[in-house]
Amino acid sequence: MKAEERRSIALIGFMGVGKTTIGRRLARRLDYQFADSDAEIVRRKGCTVSQLFSEHGEPAFRRMESEAIAALAVRSGLVISTGGGAVIAPENAAILLAHCLTIWLTASPGVVLKRVGNAETRPLLANSGDPYTHVRQLMKLREPQYQAAAHLRVDTTDRRPEAIIEEIVEWLRQEEGWEN
Numbered sequence: 321m322k323a324e325e326r327r328s329i330a331l332i333g334f335m336g337v338g339k340t341t342i343g344r345r346l347a348r349r350l351d352y353q354f355a356d357s358d359a360e361i362v363r364r365k366g367c368t369v370s371q372l373f374s375e376h377g378e379p380a381f382r383r384m385e386s387e388a389i390a391a392l393a394v395r396s397g398l399v400i401s402t403g404g405g406a407v408i409a410p411e412n413a414a415i416l417l418a419h420c421l422t423i424w425l426t427a428s429p430g431v432v433l434k435r436v437g438n439a440e441t442r443p444l445l446a447n448s449g450d451p452y453t454h455v456r457q458l459m460k461l462r463e464p465q466y467q468a469a470a471h472l473r474v475d476t477t478d479r480r481p482e483a484i485i486e487e488i489v490e491w492l493r494q495e496e497g498w499e500n
């Protein structure tokens with residue numbers, strides 16, 4: 321398959337599952353460009369995600385997120401790391417499924433908490449009295465939407481990035497006929 325016929329790849333899933341880390345490495349491995357929907361919003365608006373949540377509210381952030389997803393999904397040659405809530409809106413999930421290969425990364429709640437640290441940059445997890453229960457419940461709630469938006473699911477719990485990348489590359493070879 322020629323490079324220009326290959327769809328972009330979108331990484332979806334909860335905060336802290338490794339979308340950015342895996343996305344950057346996967347892009348290098350495939351000779352694709354890396355893009356990040358949160359970074360795209362920050363670039364367009366000139367302030368951080370936390371500021372957008374506190375100054376404009378979550379609904380405004382979600383509208384900006386939908387615009388960013390729509391703009392990125394139609395481009396080719398990208399590995400797109402999406403925000404953890406991006407596929408909760410059905411129109412975002414539909415556009416990603418139609419234009420990209422979507423890979424759902426998962427991790428246990430404990431691993432997610434370890435990776436997001438004090439969660440200051442994640443407004444949805446900041447100031448939670450019981451972060452473990454909060455993460456577990458929100459993850460459970462979102463699971464059906466992640467599932468519905470995914471072409472492939474890959475667990476990242478206690479796995480090295482290299483092993484995760486190889487699993488994805490192998491799937492691209494077997495299922496999509498990519499030669500990498």
Ligand code: S3P
Nearest residue numbers: 334335336358403404405442443
């Ligand atoms: C969010 C996840 C964040 C960011 C925002 C909301 C969510 O992205 O978009 O804080 O709703 O899960 P990451 O998944 O990259 O942390």
